[in-house]
Amino acid sequence: MIRKFVGAVAAALAVLAGLWLMIAPFALGTQPEDADWTDATTTEFFTGLGVAVVGLLGVIAFVLAIYETLVVRGLVVPKPKAEPEPEPEPAPAPPQASSAELASLLAPLVEALREDLNTPSRPGGEHRQNGRGSLVGVEETR
Amino acid sequence: MRAKVGVTALALLFLGGLWLVAAPFAVGYQPRGDEYADATVNDLWVGGGLAGLGFVALVIYAADALRELASRGKHADV
Structure with missing residues (x-):
């Protein structure tokens, strides 16, 4: 260690x-400015x-070796590798009302509209206008 | 395995230090008999330091490895 x-x-x-x-x-000024590199500059x-690259490799290798030793001794617990998340299952489609149910639901409304259309217009030119009184009240006074 | 890579790096650094010490004379930018140029002085100091550092690190590594081996041997005898 x-x-x-x-x-x-x-x-x-x-x-x-x-x-x-x-x-x-x-830094030392041994390389003249605006001139080709001298032999000393090229060598240094x-x-x-090379020294920097080899030193960096050495640092990485020793740090990894230290980490390995710590893991073997149980002083460091390696993080478990994150598993790829499973793809979310598509949500089940909401139950759709069948056309027969829809027809049965709308049947009273259609019937009421048809009845309303077939009724002759009221005497005196009275027309029911939207926004005046409730529809139920108008129907009761009819 | 990783420590072996590190030891190899230390050995290369030691050799690099030796090369730096020899470079001014081997490459020829330090004329013989002249006073040492700034580049030569720099190379000698840095190269000498690098070689010494690598050597000391290798010696410490070897000594610690031997100590561990001896410790294992003692435990094995008992």
Whole structure:
């Protein structure tokens, strides 16, 4: 456990050293501006790049190794992988009234309308208007 | 397995440090007999530090692994 931690710290420091190597020629002024890279700059930059990449790989490897050790010792419980949610079942279609039920429901209304249409117009030109009195009252006075 | 990758990385870092120390003379941007250039000084310090860091980390890793092996051996004897 300790050795893995030491390895992770060393690798992290190596990452920093690699980054420094990449910028050192420009920070120290050994690379003239507006000129091709010198041999020293090329060497330092690409060596630093390699050191940084290898150091990063080392950090990742040691951190994963530490995590593995913690899981084996039971100090860390790995999260269960989220299973894909099952597709929701389509909701059952609401029961639709059959046309026969609908017809039986509307039959009294149709009958009342037909009766109303067949009734001769009232004497005196009285017309029932919407919005005046309740329909029930008008029907009772008829 | 993952620790092996890490140890390999440490070994590569150690070798990279050695390369940095040798690079000014191997590549030729440090003329012989001249005073050390800034790039040479930087490479020597960073390379030396990197090689030392990698070496110490490898030694600690090996020592801890040996200690664990010895501990297992003691328990096995009992």
